[in-house]
Amino acid sequence: MSQKLKIFVRSALAAMLLVVVLPSHADETCMSPYMAKIVGQEDFVYVWTLGEEGLGDEQDKLVTIDVNPASPEYGKVIATLSVGGRNEAHHSGFSDDRRFLWAGGLDSNKIFIFDVHSDPAKPKLHKTIDNFVAKSGGVVGPHTFYALAGRMMITGLSNNKDHGGRTALVEYTNKGEYVATHWHPTDEDLRGAEKSGDFADGYGYDVRVLPRRNAMFTSSFTGWTNYMMDFGTMLADPEAMKRFGNTAVVWDLHTRKPKKVLDMPGAPLEIRCAWQPNHNYCFTTTALTSQIWLIYEDDAGEWQAKAVADIGDPSKVPLPVDISITSDDNGLWVQTFMDGKARYFDVSDPFAPKQVYEIEIGAQLNMISQSWDGERAYFTSSLLDNWDKKGEQDEQFFKAYSWNGKALELQFEVDFKAEKLGSAHQMRFGAYGLYGLEHPYATEGLAAGE
C-alpha cells in the first residue's frame, strides 16, 4: 500500500472509531452479511407465531418479547400483532436497512412486511403482498427472506402446478415489487449448472451467501403437499416420503446463475456460512438422514460438499432442524426436533465437528437465535403446524437461555399456549439503537454496527 494512501486510510479510520456506523457487513449470526448487526444487548425478540385453531384469536401473529434485562418489562410479551388467517407462518427476515421485517406464510403465500423501525417495541403492519404466486410465475411457499442490497431474495418451497417440490428463488425490491424468478436447476434445464452427482431435483429451501466468493447457496426440502401434511400420515406414506430434496446448489451471486448441483441426500435445510475472512465454507444439516454437511471451496477453487458428522443416532431419526453458527465460527448449535435437544458442536475443524454438549429444551424443539457474542440463546418449539407433536407433547414456548461456553442456563420462558398466542416459530432481534432511538429504560448496550 502506498504511503500516502495509508495516511489517508488511517486518518479516516481514526475518525471512524469514534462513530457508530449503521451499515456493516455482519449481523447476529444467522442473517445476511449485508445487514446492520446488534453486537450488544438486544432489546426485543420478534417471534413469528402460528395461529392455532381453538386457541386465543386462532390466527398468525408477530409476538414481541422484551429481552433486555434492564427493562421493567423484561421477559414479558409486550406486543402482539395479528395478521388474519392461519398462513403457515414460518420464517422472516429483515430488509438490508433493517427497518422492515418480512414474514411469510407457507400455505397462503402471503408476505407480511412489518415496520419495526418506527417503534421497535410495537411493530406495525406496513404492507401485505398477496399476489406472490401470480407475480412469481407460480412459486408457492415463500420461505427464507434474505436481504441483498436494496432487495429481498425469497426462497420458494413449492409451485402452483402440482404442489410438489420443484420451485424457484424470487427476488423483490425493498418496496415490495416483484423483480425476477430464478428457477432451481432440473435435469431438463440445468440452466448452465453442472450436475455433479445423481440429483438435480429442482427443489428449494434456504439461501445464504458468501459475497467475498460471489457465491450463493441453496438447499432443498419438499413441496406443499408434504410440508402441510400431518407428519405421522406422511411417515406412513411411502410415496410422500420419496418427495424430499437431495440437493444443494451453488450459484453465482452476482448473476444469479446456478453453477453446480451438489448431492446431499435427505433434505438439507438451514444453511449457515462462516463469518471469518478466510473461512470459505457453510454448514447445513440433512433433516431425514441426520448429518452435518460442509459445503466448502477446495484447493482448486471448486465447491464441494461432504458429510462431516452424524447428529445423534441417525437410525432413530432425531430430525435436526434449525442450526446456528457462532460468530467466531468455532461452534455450531444443532436442534433436534424429535427429542427436543439443543446440541453444541465444536466445529473449529469444520471437517470434523464434535458434539461437546447437549440439553433437552422441551418435548419438541426447532429454532434457535443466538446473540452476536454467543452469550444468549433463545429457543422456540414449532416446526410446522401439522408436523408438531400432538396432545400434551405439543409444547409451545419461547425460552431464553444464557450460555457460558459450557452450559445453558434458563433465564425465563413464555408459554405460548398458556398465553393463548399459538405456536412459536422463528425469531428475529430488535433494538432501539438501530434506528438512532434511545431505550426508555436501559442506558447501555445500544445496538451498533461494525
Added chain:
Amino acid sequence: MKLLLTLALTFAFSSFCNAEGESSSERVDRQGVYLAPGWGKLSFTAPAAGTYTLPVLSTASDGDLLNTEGESQSLSSLLGEKVTLLSFIYRTCDDVNGCPLSTMVLYSVANRLSEQPELADQLRLMTISFDPENDTPEAMSEYQESILGNAELDWHFLTSKSDQSLQPVLDAYEQFVVADKTVEGGKGKFSHILRVYLIDTKQQIRNIYNLSFLHPDILVNDVKTILMENEAQVAQSKQ
C-alpha cells in the same frame, strides 16, 4: 483532508489495486479494521459483461435538487441521456467504508471507461449529498474540484435546499439516514446504509450496490452489460 482524498483516489487506480495479494482474504488495515472489497483487488473474477442480465428494479425517481452553481436542477433532467451511477454521500463523511469508498469506486469506473474511446462518453456519475445544511452548493463545488482536479468526467455533484426538499429523494431511493447522536456534539455525522445505484437510459434502476459488491470491476462490467443491451436493442430495431 481534501488533499488526502484526492491522493487516495489517484492511488486507488494505480498501486492500490495491486496492493493486495491474497484473493480470498478480506482486507484489514494494521489495526485490524475491515476494509471493504472496493479498496483492493476483487477476490473473484467479476462475471464478464453481457453474460448475464440485470433485471429492472424500479423507475428512478425524480427530485428537486441544487447543482454546484446553486441552481435548481431536477434529478430526472440528468437521467436518460447516459447510463448513470448515482451515489449518496455527505461531504464530511470519513468512514473509510462509506462515502470515500463510493466516491473512489465511481471515479475508478469512469476512469476505466474513459480509456476505451467507444465507452468514454456513455457514462454519467451523480453524487447527491444528504447533508444540505453543511453541504451547500459552494461546498459541493469545492468538493467536486477536490475530487475531479483536472480530470474531465461527466460527474454531477448535487445538494438540496433543505432537509424537507431532500426527504422525498431519500425516501424514493430508500436512503435511510439517521443523525448520529453518539458523536460528541451530535452534529454533522450520519448513520446511513451505503448504496450506489445503476440507472439505465430508460431511467430504470438496474442494480444497487452495497459494501460487498461496490467494486470497479463489477460496476464496469455492469455498465458495459447495459450498454451492450442498448446496442442489441438498436440493432434489433434496425432490422
Added chain:
Amino acid sequence: MKQLSLALCIVLMHTTVLAQSIRVAPGDSREGYNSGNYVTDSISLELRQGKAADLLSHARKSHLGLPPVQSFQPFALEAAQIELGRRLFFDRRLSRNKTMSCAMCHIPEQGFTSNEVKRPIGFEGRAIKRNAPTLLNVAYMQTLFHDAREDNLAQQVWSPLLAANEMNNPSVGSVLNQIQQDTTYRKLFAQSFSEPPNMLNVGQALAQFQSSLIAANSRFDQWYFGDNKAALSAEEVTGFKLFTGAGGCSNCHKIEEQTALFTDQQLHNTGVGYEFSMRPSSAKLTVQLAPGIEAQVDQTTVAQVGEAKANDVGRYEVTLQPEDRWKFRTPSLRNIALTAPYMHNGEFLTLEDVVQFYNEGGIPHELLSPMMRPLELSSDEQAALVAFLNTLTSDDVALLVADAFAAPIGDQTE
C-alpha cells in the same frame, strides 16, 4: 418392491416444426427411489408449455371403446361452458384461503389424480381419508365418490368446494361471490349461461369440462374393438384371457360387446377397507429417508407426531346399513397405469401389489364379497395381468394434459 413406469411421452406436433414433449407422469420422477442407484429425471416448470385443445370436438368425436358421452350427461356439451369449467377447474382462488383448485388434487399429468400421495391433502393440510379418483372418463360414471354418495357430476362439485378438509369454503354464496368478483368470470357466465354464476351453472360448467376428459382408443381398444391383431403382445393377450377368465376381473370391470367401461357401476367389499379399519398396526414402520436409505421407526414415535387416522366404513357411511360396511365403488380400469396409488385408500402403490392382493383372494371376513377367492395364478400369469392392465392407457391423455398445461391458473393478482 418393483416400481412401475408411469411415464408416457407423446410428441405432439405443432403446426410448424415446434415439437412439445408432454410427460404424463409426475414432473420429477422418483422411479427407483428405493434403490441406491436412483438418479433424478426432473422436468422444468419454467419451460413447461401446453397446447390448448378443442375439447368440444374431442368430447363429441367417436372414441374407440367408449359409447358417446352425451348419453351419460343431462346437458348438451357446449364449447363456451367447457371453457368456463376449465377456467374454474384450475382456479386456486375457489378455496377459502385461495390455495386449492380442483387441479391441486386431480393433477393433470398425474392421471388427473395425485400420484405422489396415497390420499391427498386439503385445506390447511387437513387429511382426506380416500384416494383422489381419476377424472379421466368420469362422465361415464353413474355414481360419484368411492362410496357412490352422489350421482350427478354437476351436483358433485359442491362437495369438495364446501368440505372442511378440502376447499373449505364457508358457504355456497361465498364461492359465488368470489367468482362474481372477477370480471372475466362475469363476462364468461353471461356468455355461457346468460345469467350470473349460481349453484347450478357453476356445477354444470365444471361438469362440462370434466365430461370432456375422455381418454380411450387404447391399444386394448384397437385390438379388441378395432380388429388390430398386432396391437397387443402375446403376454398381453394372455393377460386379457386371465382378466376375463380365471382371474374373474371382468365380473366387475365389465367389457361389453361394443364398448368397455371396465366397471359394473356397483359397490363391493374386497376387504381392503375392512383391513384398514380393523387390523392392528405393526410395531415398526419402515420409512424411506433418502434414495436407498431406510429406517425402522417405532409406531409410538410416529404417534407422537401423527393424528389418529380417520376411520372409513365405506358405503355404510351413506346408508347406515350394516351390510354396506367397507363396500366401495368399482372404478374403471381405463388408464390405470397412470393413476397410482391404488384402491379407495391408495394403500397399494403398484399394479403388481393389486394383482397379488386379488390373487390371494382379498381379506377374509364375514362381509367379504362372494366373488373374492384365491385365484391361484402363477407369477407369470400375474405378470401377464399387469401387462394387460398397461394396455388400457390412452394416447389422448397427452392431448388432455397438454391442454391443461395451457389453461390459466387462477391465483390472486391484486
